[in-house]
Amino acid sequence: MASEIIEKKIFFASSVYSAEAVDMAAFILEDKVDFVIERKDNGMEVTFNQFSENEPEIFANEVLNQQCRIDVSKVSSGLTKLIVSKALISAIGGGKRE
Amino acid sequence: MENKKKPEKFTLLFQHWKKYKNKILLTNDFGGNVEIPGEEFESICSKDCSLAVSDIPQELLDKGFAAEMIDPEKHSLSWVKRHCNVMMAPVLHIMVMTGRCNMQCVYCQAGSPGKQDKVLDMSLETAKKAVDFAFNTSSPVLNFEFQGGEPLLNWKVLADTVEYIREKEKKSARTVSISLISNFILMDEQKADFLLKNEITLCTSLDGPEYVHSKNRHSENDISYGTVRRWLKYFKERHDNQKGNSYRIFKPGAIVTVTKNSIGHAKEIVDEYVSAGLESIYLRPVSKIGYAGRNWNTIGITPAEYLDFYSEALKHIIELNKKGVTISEQACIIFCSKIFDAGNGGNYDVDSPCGAGTGQIAYNYDGSIYTCDEGRMLAMEGDDIFRIGSVDDPVEKVLTADAVRACKCASELNAQAMCSRCAYMPYCGTCPVFNYATQGSFAGDMANNMRCAVNRGQIDFILELLKEKDNEAILKKWITGSY
Structure with missing residues (x-):
């Protein structure tokens, strides 16, 4: 009996989703979801093979999560860099020793 | 601040807010929190950025929600107290x-x-x-x-x-x-x-x-x-x-x-x-x-x-x-x-x-x-x-190892998609190790994150408890007793 291959494609348009967001999601989920990414002119197409449950939706959710993070960091990155730099400089204490 | 003439118009800064039952909870990076009725919030938001003092609840002016009333020394100290691990x-x-x-x-x-x-x-x-x-x-x-x-x-x-x-x-x-x-x-x-x-x-x-x-x-x-x-x-x-x-x-x-x-x-x-x-x-x-x-x-x-x-x-x-x-x-x-x-x-x-x-x-x-x-x-x-x-x-x-830098960047809540606008951001934090172990990335996905759900639920409950003066006195005593 021939096995049935179930395939699902999701297209992430570059007008909304950056390649970085799709790549990050792929990195996070590569051990959990079976997929292939194809870069097209106007976005990224992700093909899911033999998926079970809602793996494509989980992938899409992670892309959305990453894109939101990228969008927020465009606004807040200056502030974040300031705070993180201060934390790291404080941690090394300016070289103070006993 | 005492010697300055009090402004006649104010610019309100709503950094974080949350609809809670029929009220709106407002918080800011100085830790200030105010609850106002939904209709009052909508009324304020429908006006121009610049509002007359009669249009604004006094509590908003007192707790750092108006740009003209921010005391840089007092409010920055408040931020530092809550984030003191940045300074040490x-x-x-x-x-x-x-x-x-x-x-x-x-x-x-x-x-x-x-x-x-x-x-x-x-x-x-x-x-x-x-x-x-x-x-x-x-x-x-x-x-x-x-x-x-x-x-x-x-x-x-x-x-x-x-x-x-x-x-x-x-x-x-x-x-x-x-x-x-x-x-x-x-x-x-x-x-x-x-x-x-x-x-x-x-x-x-x-x-x-x-x-x-x-x-x-x-x-x-x-x-x-x-x-x-x-x-x-x-x-x-x-x-x-x-x-x-x-x-x-x-x-x-x-x-x-x-x-x-x-x-x-x-x-x-x-x-x-x-x-x-x-x-x-x-x-x-x-x-x-x-x-x-x-x-x-x-x-x-x-x-x-x-x-x-x-x-x-x-x-x-x-x-x-x-x-x-x-x-x-x-x-x-x-x-x-x-x-x-x-x-x-x-x-x-x-x-x-x-x-x-x-x-x-x-x-x-x-x-x-x-x-x-x-x-x-x-x-x-x-x-x-x-x-x-x-x-x-x-x-x-x-x-200053890579993992330290990555943890810092991932847990700085201004850079987190959900946290940056969350009403509880001034009081909360995320754990990159937990996020990585359970969700695969240092920053995690707060919409599905167990610790986020727990923290939000705990703060919800504590803020509800604080509405009763007796409870507030007890919780304040715990802080004085501990620190």
């Missing part, structure tokens, strides 16, 4: 004396392999190097926390290390405190005397009455519960009768790990702490890291289950306080410290950015250094992504 070098130095343990707890994140293999013990040479490393950091305050596995299994090295720390302390200008986390099974009078004379704070795990504790914490012949109760009583009596001592004895403490076995027993667990003479309880939910993750089907709880448990426990604790019983809850103290502008509650993972690698570091028994104890536990499961160096490395190299 590591204070907490966790010394993992051994990977061995003489118990098999159902959630043990240490993944302790049993008591036989001494290759998992920290050598005295490594321990001294770790102490030297800690003294080479620049914080004027150092807190050494001995744990494991079960640290008493490596008693000789532990005792020698304590003496080494106290020697170094005498030659330094640092304020040094030492604590020990132990299951007490190997405790005896001789060890107890040594620990007390060296002013070590003792802490253990007590998960509740015997029928809850023993389900979570398995020991040979089931002696754990009786042992813990016996030694808590001993240390409390030593504390209460210490007059005339040349050394200070601190009250012993204990923590709870809430698992499926705890559900339905919230009041009994609190009552157990009261009967053991303990004045503080820390109701931590089990974390899906390491061994606990493998055992999750048996012991795991959902955020909703935990929050039901927590609210029942906290209500009971408040009622006990109203009857004159001294008992506080540590997670509540952490959040209330931030809400009442009293500091950051002394916790490194409910902070933005978290204290991984900067507020605390963990020294494993083999001399490896990790961002925090959770990062070390993940390494014991085979993933050392949070390893930042070793006791042989220079301080600057370790404290």
Whole structure:
């Protein structure tokens, strides 16, 4: 009996989703979801093979999560860099020793 | 501010807000929080940016919501108090004396392999190097926390290390405190005397009455519960009768790990702490890291289950306080410290950015250094992504390692998609280790993150409690009593 291959494609348009967001999601989920990414002119197409449950939706959710993070960091990155730099400089204490 | 003419128009800054029942909760980065009716919020939002004083509730002006009323010195100090780990070098130095343990707890994140293999013990040479490393950091305050596995299994090295720390302390200008986390099974009078004379704070795990504790914490012949109760009583009596001592004895403490076995027993667990003479309880939910993750089907709880448990426990604790019983809850103290502008509650993972690698570091028994104890536990499961160096490395190299930088960036909540606009952002924090272990990335996905759900639920409940003046007085007293 021939096995049935179930395939699902999701297209992430570059007008909304950056390649970085799709790549990050792929990195996070590569051990959990079976997929292939194809870069097209106007976005990224992700093909899911033999998926079970809602793996494509989980992938899409992670892309959305990453894109939101990228969008927020465009606004807040200056502030974040300031705070993180201060934390790291404080941690090394300016070289103070006993 | 006093000498300036009061403006006639104000520009309101709504940084974070949340619809809560029929009201809107507003918070800002100075920790200010105000609740206003939904219609009033809509009325304010429908007007121009610049509003007359008659259009604005006074509370908004008083709590830093108007640009013209911001006092840079006062409000920046408020921010610094809640994020003080940004301004300091590591204070907490966790010394993992051994990977061995003489118990098999159902959630043990240490993944302790049993008591036989001494290759998992920290050598005295490594321990001294770790102490030297800690003294080479620049914080004027150092807190050494001995744990494991079960640290008493490596008693000789532990005792020698304590003496080494106290020697170094005498030659330094640092304020040094030492604590020990132990299951007490190997405790005896001789060890107890040594620990007390060296002013070590003792802490253990007590998960509740015997029928809850023993389900979570398995020991040979089931002696754990009786042992813990016996030694808590001993240390409390030593504390209460210490007059005339040349050394200070601190009250012993204990923590709870809430698992499926705890559900339905919230009041009994609190009552157990009261009967053991303990004045503080820390109701931590089990974390899906390491061994606990493998055992999750048996012991795991959902955020909703935990929050039901927590609210029942906290209500009971408040009622006990109203009857004159001294008992506080540590997670509540952490959040209330931030809400009442009293500091950051002394916790490194409910902070933005978290204290991984900067507020605390963990020294494993083999001399490896990790961002925090959770990062070390993940390494014991085979993933050392949070390893930042070793006791042989220079301080600057370790404290600015890639994993430290990544944890800082990932836990700085202004950069988090959901957190940056969350009403609870001024009071909250995320844990990159938890996010990575459960969701695959340091930043995580807050929409599906268990810790986010738990934190939000706890703050919801605490803010609701604070609406009653009696409750507010009790919670404020906990903060004053603790800090």
